[in-house]
Amino acid sequence: MKRKEKYKKIRWKWMVPFYIMMIPGLVYFLINNYMPMAGIVMAFKKIDYSKGIFGSDWNGLANFEFLFASGQFGTMVRNTILYNGVFIIFNTVLGITVAILLNEIRAKIANRIYQTVILLPYLMSWVVVSYLAFAFLSNETGFINNGILEKLGLTQINFYQEPKYWPWILLFVNEWKNIGFSMIIYLAAIVGISKDYYEAASVDGATRWQQITRITLPCLKPTIITMFILSVSKMFYSDFGLFFQVPKNSGILYPTTMTIDTYVYNALMKQNNPGMSAAAGFLQAIVGFVLVIGANALIRKISREDAIF
Amino acid sequence: MRKQFKKAAAVLLCTATALSVLAGCSTQTEPEQSGSEKENTSETDHIVVTYLTLGQTPADLQEVQDALNERSVKDIGVEVEFKPVSAYDAMSQFTTWLATGERYDLMMPLLQDLNTYKEQGLIQPLTDLIAENAPYIQQMTDEGWTYASNNTMDGEIWSVMAVPNVTGSGGGFVVKKQYVDETDWAYDENKVYTLDELGELFAAIKENHPDMYPCGQTGATASYGYVGMFDAMGGDQATGVLMDTESTEIVNLYETDEYRDYLQHMRDWNLAGYIYPDAAVTDSSQEELVDSGVAAGYFMVSAPVQADDSEYMIRLTEVFQPTQAMGGWVVPNTAEEPEAAVRFLNYVWENPDIANLIQWGIEGEHYVVLDEEKNLIGFPEGKDATNSGYYNTLGLWGDTREVYVWSESQSQEKNDAYTEEAMNNPMKDIGVLYSPSAEASTKIAAITAVVEQYEPSLETGSVDLDQYYEEFINALKAAGVDDVIAEKQEQLDAFLKGK
Numbered sequence: 163m164k165r166k167e168k169y170k171k172i173r174w175k176w177m178v179p180f181y182i183m184m185i186p187g188l189v190y191f192l193i194n195n196y197m198p199m200a201g202i203v204m205a206f207k208k209i210d211y212s213k214g215i216f217g218s219d220w221n222g223l224a225n226f227e228f229l230f231a232s233g234q235f236g237t238m239v240r241n242t243i244l245y246n247g248v249f250i251i252f253n254t255v256l257g258i259t260v261a262i263l264l265n266e267i268r269a270k271i272a273n274r275i276y277q278t279v280i281l282l283p284y285l286m287s288w289v290v291v292s293y294l295a296f297a298f299l300s301n302e303t304g305f306i307n308n309g310i311l312e313k314l315g316l317t318q319i320n321f322y323q324e325p326k327y328w329p330w331i332l333l334f335v336n337e338w339k340n341i342g343f344s345m346i347i348y349l350a351a352i353v354g355i356s357k358d359y360y361e362a363a364s365v366d367g368a369t370r371w372q373q374i375t376r377i378t379l380p381c382l383k384p385t386i387i388t389m390f391i392l393s394v395s396k397m398f399y400s401d402f403g404l405f406f407q408v409p410k411n412s413g414i415l416y417p418t419t420m421t422i423d424t425y426v427y428n429a430l431m432k433q434n435n436p437g438m439s440a441a442a443g444f445l446q447a448i449v450g451f452v453l454v455i456g457a458n459a460l461i462r463k464i465s466r467e468d469a470i471f
Numbered sequence: 472m473r474k475q476f477k478k479a480a481a482v483l484l485c486t487a488t489a490l491s492v493l494a495g496c497s498t499q500t501e502p503e504q505s506g507s508e509k510e511n512t513s514e515t516d517h518i519v520v521t522y523l524t525l526g527q528t529p530a531d532l533q534e535v536q537d538a539l540n541e542r543s544v545k546d547i548g549v550e551v552e553f554k555p556v557s558a559y560d561a562m563s564q565f566t567t568w569l570a571t572g573e574r575y576d577l578m579m580p581l582l583q584d585l586n587t588y589k590e591q592g593l594i595q596p597l598t599d600l601i602a603e604n605a606p607y608i609q610q611m612t613d614e615g616w617t618y619a620s621n622n623t624m625d626g627e628i629w630s631v632m633a634v635p636n637v638t639g640s641g642g643g644f645v646v647k648k649q650y651v652d653e654t655d656w657a658y659d660e661n662k663v664y665t666l667d668e669l670g671e672l673f674a675a676i677k678e679n680h681p682d683m684y685p686c687g688q689t690g691a692t693a694s695y696g697y698v699g700m701f702d703a704m705g706g707d708q709a710t711g712v713l714m715d716t717e718s719t720e721i722v723n724l725y726e727t728d729e730y731r732d733y734l735q736h737m738r739d740w741n742l743a744g745y746i747y748p749d750a751a752v753t754d755s756s757q758e759e760l761v762d763s764g765v766a767a768g769y770f771m772v773s774a775p776v777q778a779d780d781s782e783y784m785i786r787l788t789e790v791f792q793p794t795q796a797m798g799g800w801v802v803p804n805t806a807e808e809p810e811a812a813v814r815f816l817n818y819v820w821e822n823p824d825i826a827n828l829i830q831w832g833i834e835g836e837h838y839v840v841l842d843e844e845k846n847l848i849g850f851p852e853g854k855d856a857t858n859s860g861y862y863n864t865l866g867l868w869g870d871t872r873e874v875y876v877w878s879e880s881q882s883q884e885k886n887d888a889y890t891e892e893a894m895n896n897p898m899k900d901i902g903v904l905y906s907p908s909a910e911a912s913t914k915i916a917a918i919t920a921v922v923e924q925y926e927p928s929l930e931t932g933s934v935d936l937d938q939y940y941e942e943f944i945n946a947l948k949a950a951g952v953d954d955v956i957a958e959k960q961e962q963l964d965a966f967l968k969g970k
Contacts, residue, residue, distance in 0.1 A: 208909060211570045212592030212804045224909055231917035233949045301748035322752045323933045410752035413924035414934055420924075429920040435587075438916060 204440035225441035228429060234420065242400050242421040245332065250393045252337055254386060257344030262374055264345065265352050277349075281342035288403025295335060295408050322410060328418040335408055336401070344389070351385040352378060387461055387468045394457040398422065398449040422446060515550045516811035518576035522553035523561060523865050531860035535832050542825065549815045558865065569593045575803045576812040579867055585629055585801070586706075586906055594801045595809060596627035604810050605631075605817035624906045631816050632799035634870040637886035639893020642698045642787035643773030644669060650676050650685070650767045651783055663786050666698070666736045672785075673745040676767050686745040687766025688757050689737060694930050697770035699729050700788040704959060705904035709922045709947075710915055711956035716791050719899045719967060721960040723952055725922075726944055734929050734936055741932030750931035775885040790889060792897035794904065800867075819869045826869030832861035838875070846883065848875040903966035905959050914951035921946045 201215070208221040229235055260280065267273045283291070298305045299321040307318040321327055359377045368376065400421035409419045411428070426442040462469035522532065529535075536553050543549050556564065558581055565580055566588070580588060588594045601609050608631060623629070651658055654675035676685040695701075701712040701724055711721040714729070724730055740746050747753065747766060757769035771777045771784075778784040800816055802809045819825050831838050831848065837859055838848045856862050866874065872883060907915055925943040928934045 210590075210592035211566075221909070224913060227913045228916040231914055231950055233946075234920070296752075300752075320933065322749070323928055411923075412752050412928065413926065414751075414928040414939070416924045425920060428923045429916040431919075435912065435916070438913075 201440065202444055204437055205444040206441075207437055209435075209437050221437060225435075225437040226445065228438055229422075229425075229442060229445070234416075234425065237417060238420050238422050238425045241418065242423075243397060245329075245400065245405075245421070246393070246397045248333060249336055249340075250390065252333065253340060253344045253393070254389065256337060256341050258348050258379075258382065258386075260341060260345045261348035261352055262378060264349060265378075266370070277346075280345055283339045284342040286339070288401075288407045291335065291339060291403070292407035292410065295331070296410065299331070322412045323414050325415050325418040328409060328415055332404060332408065332419065336404055339404075347389065348382060348385065351382055355381045384468060388470065391454060391457050391461070391470055395450045395454040397453050398446045400424070402427070515544050515548050516808045517550045517552065518806075518808050518812050518815060519552050519554060519574055520577040520812075520815075521561070521565075521575060521579055522555045523558045523579055523581060523867065524555055524863060525865065526557045526559070528555040529832075529861040529863055531832065531837065535828065535837075535861055538833055539825070539828055542828075543815065543818060547814050547818050549811045549818070551815065566591070566593060569803050569805055572805055574805050574807055576806040576808050577816070578801050578803050579799070580801060581865075581867070586624065586904065588801065589624055589629055589906070590912075592804060594629060594803055595806070596629060597631065597802060597813065598626075598628045600802065600809055600813045601628060601631070601817075604813040605820075607817050607821040608813075611820075623902055624904045630799035630801045631813075631820075633867050634820070634872060636866075636871040636874075636876075636883060637774050637776065638792060638890050639774065639790050639896075640793045641773040641790040641893075642696075642700065643771050643777070644697075644768055644785040644787060645771045645778050645782050646672075646685075646768030646785060647761065648781055648783055650680070653679050658783055658785070660784070661786070663789060666733065666787070669785065669787070670736065670740065670745075673740065673767075674743070677743070677745060680767075683767060684745060684747040684760075684765060685767040686740055686747075687760045687769050688747045688750045688753060688755065689770065689931050694770045695724070695730060695733055697772060698733055698787055700791055702791075702793045702898040702900055703905070704900045704963060705794045706907070706959070707915065707919065709918050709952070710905065710907070710911075711952070711959045713898055713900055716896050716898055719963065721956050721963060723947065723956060725947060731940070734932070734940065737930055737932035738936045739932070746932055751927045751933045775889055789896060790892040792893040792901060794898060794901055823870060823873035826871075826874050829868045830863070830866060830874055832859075837861040840875070846873070846875050848877060899967070900963055903963065905962060907955070908958060911955050911958050914955050917950040918947060918952050918955065921950050 204215060205225055206221055206223070207215065207218040208224075209215065210218045213219075264273060264276060264280075267276065296304070299307075301307055301318060301320060301322075304321070306321075311318055319327070321331070355378065359381075360373055363373050363377060400423045402423050405419055405421045406424050406427065409415045411424070412419075422442065422445075426439060430439055458469050458471060522528075532553060532555060536551060540550050543551060554575070561579075561581065562583060565578060565583070568575070569578075569588075570591075570593070578594075585594075601612070611634075612628075651672065654672065656672045656675050673685040676683065696708065699714075700716075701708065701714050703710065703712045703724075704721075708724055712724045713719070714722060714724075714727060737746065741748075741750075747760060755765075757766065760766040761768060768782070770787075773784055773786050773788075773790060775784070802812050806812060819829065827834075834840065835851065837851070837854075839851050841847045841849045850856075850859060868874075872886075876883070921943070925939060925946070929936070929939060929943065
């Protein structure tokens with residue numbers, strides 16, 4: 163008992179400098195992430211500025227109703243979750259594949275050029291991307307309609323009025339834009355793997371393929387899990403640029419392009435109602451929280467040492 | 472012990488959060504206190520007024536403000552301080568300013584929904600303030616000039632609008648003269664054309680210019696507002712409308728035969744190549760398409776100012792008088808001198824020369840009078856719109872029928888003729904604005920989302936009508952449009968009874 167207390171004191175003293183170093187970060191989080199949380203009450207208030215946010219009347223769950231009133235809640239939740247799920251898989255698989263391929267390129271200059279070219283789309287604004295997509299897809303001047311389909315004698319496709327093509331278009335655009343970023347993260351992890359493993363393996367006669375499956379992939383596991391949990395926490399959010407700008411907010415496409423964020427934007431743009439938008443944000447945050455806890459619990463079950471908490 | 476520390480940290484975080492909640496409380500109540508206390512110690516009352524610009528603050532604003540104060544302090548004991556803000560920024564910033572308690576005595580939420588301001592407790596009712604401090608505006612209201620102080624909600628006046636130099640509305644199609652003159656389609660200024668007749672014009676233009684899309688882009692704005700005649704009681708057209716000037720029955724615009732017929736025309740015209748193929752999603756404005764020779768014209772309100780010398784205005788409905796909920800001058804709850812603010816409004820409305828001073832600057836320096844009869848002014852020698860120290864075309868002050876104009880095409884004669892036509896054909900709901908209840912505004916959010924989804928594609932004729940029209944109507948009903956319409960009808964009935 164006594165020894166334990168003494169040990170505790172030493173540990174405390176030893177840790178003090180670290181906590182001091184933590185202070186700026188903690189203060190940042192307090193100000194930026196925790197203080198605004200008090201605003202959550204707005205989701206349950208009928209905002210009246212003359213009474214102030216906290217003085218306004220309670221509104222029960224009325225602010226949440228608009229999400230369900232149009233009967234489209236199912237569509238937007240399905241879209242948000244399915245797209246995010248598919249994006250997580252594709253981002254991971256393609257990101258790792260490209261990172262490994264890039265890592266195998268020995269010519270330094272070529273390596274740098276490929277890396278930059280793959281990363282470039284990630285640095286573009288969604289507005290620019292939406293016009294690139296428009297240049298391919300539009301009726302009047304679009305490349306696909308006028309450059310390919312017409313030349314082949316096929317009927318033109320009215321892309322912005324046909325929901326069925328959009329899951330593929332959105333998946334393609336998303337991967338084209340984001341693959342560079344996930345590639346960089348995995349590449350950084352791969353570069354960090356000690357060369358000794360590979361040397362030992364090649365002395366033992368392991369092929370390139372065996373080195374990838376037996377060394378690289380197992381060493382990437384912690385990175386993959388971290389990235390996975392991070393993405394899962396955003397499962398209920400959607401990339402507004404992708405789902406709003408790229409389909410040009412064309413209403414007919416909503417069955418396949420509407421997500422929670424775009425619905426909230428369209429419904430509240432004209433109404434300017436802080437209570438309803440707080441309600442939508444609150445819902446997303448709660449679901450995100452539950453998903454993170456859930457995903458982590460699952461990982462803890464499968465392999466304990468890889469769980470984040 | 473690690474666990475214990477975790478516990479301590481958790482407690483710490485909780486306290487901090489709680490503290491921040493308290494901090495939030497205290498900052499929130501502060502502005503109210505400062506807003507409620509009033510200092511009437513000095514003889515002159517100082518008021519803070521928003522000054523809307525189109526992006527650039529006039530260089531001589533201070534000079535004009537001084538000239539204005541010289542007169543207003545002497546006449547009514549009010550000193551004005553203008554706070555310039557771009558009209559575009561105003562849309563997003565006004566509510567934030569007021570929510571954080573910034574002081575404004577007069578504010579102009581141009582083209583914004585006043586109901587939002589009222590519901591969120593941002594503005595004060597003006598009925599009593601006007602009765603006590605603004606005899607001229609009160610007199611105009613009593614004489615039945617609804618536009619001097621329309622925007623009545625819950626039996627109270629909430630804003631004072633500038634008296635427009637032209638009132639009234641009506642559907643029309645603005646088209647470049649050159650394309651019409653090439654055909655043998657007969658144009659008559661005062662005739663009301665049907666959509667079929669307009670279609671004949673498009674067919675003729677298309678024949679002469681196969682590469683052109685005569686009807687251009689129709690989906691950017693809710694086009695039916697420029698094609699048909701209806702009035703939405705100051706609310707969104709999706710929340711129910713009166714379909715003509717005799718009607719007192721609120722109906723769902725999208726369910727009417729007129730609207731269905733309009734959509735059918737749009738679909739036919741789209742297939743015939745009269746409508747720009749990417750109309751539903753393009754970012755090019757209607758004017759841009761016309762200027763670049765892609766389109767021949769666009770749907771517009773039929774007021775005379777909308778067509779310039781190179782264009783014809785094809786009328787598609789009679790001219791009528793709608794409810795206008797453009798927003799007007801409001802007195803925010805953060806005002807410290809509401810009486811002085813209303814007194815100042817009265818002063819400007821009563822004296823056209825004061826309105827002229829705020830609108831066009833100082834005579835001789837910023838403009839010269841060319842023709843006193845016609846109220847016509849021009850720039851002094853060596854000055855134009857680009858180098859004048861004071862040139863702001865937003866006409867938001869006073870009685871704009873009396874305020875100077877710059878060109879004869881905006882002549883008051885034409886405007887008066889149009890206004891008179893409109894005044895003789897008023898909608899039954901004039902003088903009342905729809906004020907949605909909390910349940911209704913939830914439904915309106917959902918209804919708006921449905922309209923956003925279907926309207927652009929349907930109104931550009933981009934999709935098959937049989938497939939989507941019914942889906943659209945059903946989605947509106949699912950979103951509760953009938954309940955909202957019933958509520959609106961109730962408010963209209965109550966208003967008509969009290970009239």
